[in-house]
Amino acid sequence: MQELVLSQPVSTVRSELVREAARADAQREFEERLAECGPLAYRVARSVLRNTADAEDVAQEALLRAYKGFERLRDRTHFRGWLVRISFRLALDKLRSGKRREQRDTLWSQPAHLPPPLTAEDVVASNQFQNHLERALDGLPEKFRLVLLLSAMEGYTVEEIAAMIGVPLGTVKSRIFLARKKLAEKLRCHANTIKRR
């Protein structure tokens, strides 16, 4: 009777300890991934929000959620894909919630091969173009926007992006092409704001 009354909590402790050990393992593995996946989450968020502080908040939140779901997301490709999607989703939510910080980061849309703007007029013109570009990006279907920002990221091939988001390679390529064309259509009338020097 003694054992009958008191033995049940023993198994509870044991299974709880086993679960704790598994959690510790998962935490170790997750920490190893942080170095690789932290920047990925951040850059996705930064591409959408264009603000360092907001992007960092979103990346943190995405990574914490990823940790909570890590047990079923241990496969690296699935994990990255999931993280990218959750970062993208959270960033879009933040962008549309109006809670976004007003201050946008410094101008960085100047084409790389162009010299930096020399006059105040040039800066204003470039800022105008950037505003138009942001609006055009916001008008893109989300699936186009996600592929477009991932394809701009260094270190990921189109094949990797296809695997990451679970979409055929051909679909990824056509989405990138169509997304760029849609952006160009919307920006063509504002192209005069970025005069070629």
Add this chain to the structure above:
Amino acid sequence: MPCKHYKEALIEAAASGAAPSGELRLHFGECASCREAFAQEQFLFSAIDSDRHAAANAEVPASLVPRVRARLEETIAPRLGWMQPLVLASACVALAFAVFLMARPHHAAPEEVAKQGPVMVPAPTAPKTNANPEKISPSGSQIGALRVNHFQVASSNREVLVPPDEREGLAHLVATLNERRDFAVALRAQRPEKKDGLVTVDPLQISDIEIKPLEGTETETSDGAGETH
């Protein structure tokens, strides 16, 4: 304005980043307007790509990973926090149980014990009840008595740890055993004989730590006052 016929072709060429096809290239040779439009399209796509590239490869703040680690710690710490007292409590209860098993009287033979019947002592409800032992067993010809006051221990009766929520069931069992003595004897006789030296104790866990009183040992009440018997 570019020629209407070549407009789409030159946009496609600029978007793809590929060199213009033979026909388009030939047309560029003879149409300055289309040549200019093509250059404008190339510039537009380059501006778009440059923007995307800059946004997608922004420098990652050095604080990101440490901040995530810190928040992970915050998430994990409370979870471990309740586990530690739990394990400690289990160890304490297991220890108390082991001491109880070793300290209980061994001289009674199983047959005698069966005749004597189980005397059950439940967990204390409160330390201050030691003045009035409360008899729960109903029968006058009791096999055993259920004593609530565990501090008043001065016999060789066997003791059982009984959680408060099981006392009623235990009282019922005692009553049944009192009515059916033969059943009680059979019940005891069926128990496989166990050498005391082989008794093993698993680590146990209960939510409250209660050190069970033992004969001739000192116990501590919940308010910390020591009491010697």
